[in-house]
Amino acid sequence: MTKVVLVAHGKLALEMKNSAEMIFGELSHFSAIEFSKHDGLESLSEKIMKDLKKSNEETLLITDLFCGTPYNASCSICMKEPTLQIEVISGMSLPMVLEVAAMIDATPLSQVVNIVKEAAAETVKSFKEQVIKDEEEF
Known part of the structure; x- marks a missing residue:
């Protein structure tokens, strides 16, 4: 099983995990780490x-x-600890976390990273552009 660690400013990581669990139920292999204003890099x-x-x-x-x-x-951890099997991605969003939750148990980690990167462009939509696109299709 692959572990997923969410790391973000403030309580975003914890709330992202909580939001994903509203949809998927308990995500026991997910954890969340808070970066508070009292923390530094170290x-x-x-x-x-x-x-x-x-x-x-x-x-x-x-x-x-x-x-x-x-x-x-x-x-930094990824570079200092080359024996650990770690992948790092940025741009956390609820669609990204849900995508990962849906496939992390059955998909190799390298594929998860590639799929998430490709799917990221599809998660940002403009209402006006979508309406024009939908109208042109009809």
Whole structure:
């Protein structure tokens, strides 16, 4: 089984997990790590490592912002701990978390990352553009 760790500013990771569990039920292989205003890169890295040490499973770290502290801390661990099986992606959104939850048990981690990256472009929609597109199809 692949572990999924959500890491984000404030309580976003915890609330993202809670929202996904409203749809999927308990996601026991998901965890959430809060990056508070009192944390820095080092203390956040320690939180992530503590969570990673709870199991020896391959892990997908999903962070909120590319190059934000949660992303940088996750990438730092990935580089410092090459024996750990870790993938890091940014751009956390509820559609992304749901996509991962739907396939993480049956799909290899490298495929999950590729599918999520491809699906990300489909999750942002403009109402006006969609209405015009729908009208043109009829």
